[in-house]
Amino acid sequence: MALWQVLADGERRLARGPAGQGPQELLAASVTIDALLGGAPGALATALRGPAAGPVPPGARVVAPIGGQEVWAAGVTYTRSRDARVLESGTPDPYERVYQAERPELFVKATPGRVRGPGEPVGIRGDSGWDVPEPELAVVADRRGHIAGYLNGNDMSSRSIEGENPLYLPQAKVYTGSCAIGPCLATPDEVPGLRSLLISLRVVRDGAEVVSDTVKVADLHRQPGDLVRWLFRALDFPVGVVLLTGTAIVPPPDFTLRAGDEVVIATTGLGELRNVVEVVGPPQPVGGG
Numbered sequence: 001m002a003l004w005q006v007l008a009d010g011e012r013r014l015a016r017g018p019a020g021q022g023p024q025e026l027l028a029a030s031v032t033i034d035a036l037l038g039g040a041p042g043a044l045a046t047a048l049r050g051p052a053a054g055p056v057p058p059g060a061r062v063v064a065p066i067g068g069q070e071v072w073a074a075g076v077t078y079t080r081s082r083d084a085r086v087l088e089s090g091t092p093d094p095y096e097r098v099y100q101a102e103r104p105e106l107f108v109k110a111t112p113g114r115v116r117g118p119g120e121p122v123g124i125r126g127d128s129g130w131d132v133p134e135p136e137l138a139v140v141a142d143r144r145g146h147i148a149g150y151l152n153g154n155d156m157s158s159r160s161i162e163g164e165n166p167l168y169l170p171q172a173k174v175y176t177g178s179c180a181i182g183p184c185l186a187t188p189d190e191v192p193g194l195r196s197l198l199i200s201l202r203v204v205r206d207g208a209e210v211v212s213d214t215v216k217v218a219d220l221h222r223q224p225g226d227l228v229r230w231l232f233r234a235l236d237f238p239v240g241v242v243l244l245t246g247t248a249i250v251p252p253p254d255f256t257l258r259a260g261d262e263v264v265i266a267t268t269g270l271g272e273l274r275n276v277v278e279v280v281g282p283p284q285p286v287g288g289g
Contacts, residue, residue: 001048001049002018002048002184002187003015003047003048003185003187004017004062004065004185005063005065005117006056006061008026008057009057011029013026013060015027015056015060017184019184019190023056023062025054026052026054027052027053031047033239034239037140037143037148037239044142044149044187045189061119062184063120064115064116064180066242069239070110070111071108071115071243072231072243072244073108073109073136073173073243073244074105074243074246075098075105075246076098076104077104077221094166103230104230106243107169108174109155109179114179115179115181116179116181118273120180121275121276122177122179122276123175123176123178123277123278123279123280124156124257125279125280126283127281128172130159131156131256133263134157135199135247136154136155136245137217138150138245139224139242139245140185140240140243141241145229145232147224147225148185148187150188151270153180153181153244153265153273154265154275155173155247156178158171158173177278177280182273183273186269195217196218196268197268198216198267199248199266200213200214200215201213201214202263203262203264204264205260206260211251214249220245221246224245259277260276261277262275262276263275263277
């Protein structure tokens, strides 16, 4: 059984239902994601097993299963990701070093309130010329740093801006509509062994599939639990945190997203996340700057 968040009659409510079938039963109105991740150990699993508060009403809309959690991300965690970053920048040394280092690359991806959910638009920057989705396994950790669940994540990125200078990574990675998660959060006992999971990406343009790829989570260079431990090493998250664990799906160099493209990300046992692309921000001024 997975945890869902729906908008019903103008109110956000938690619900439960199979990842592949959608939300079916509401949880009590007093139950929130912040309380579950910031509460007693096992609170999320206990809530999913507890009594329901009635069926999900018709017309309820699925939204991102997140409350006051920050979203962080890890970089260069797959060989293909390392190679792609070297290609886009022409500067291999920092990416090779972080791939081999004990300490991972971790960065803030989205602050609370900036995350997009299923069916909501994701953004590409107007001042970027090379933009890609990055489908990732997202880990949800409670306030103690214990993994409480998993979901699909999309780390939208400007490869042209980061490729221009690695120090531009925050601008390439953090902007309006740059992060989407969903559609639901599955607890560890509901997810098959991590090494058996497959993450898939499809990009549909004008009704035709222009990108299609799949990767094994087993190819992840770092264990999700290790990434979480590094994140909690000198930070506290009173209501938990979401951590994107990196991507290995890299569209070909001649591909870039366009407004109107539909990005479809799916992971074994975690459902499917669909978002349409929009342009955010003004275009690059003539002559740069």
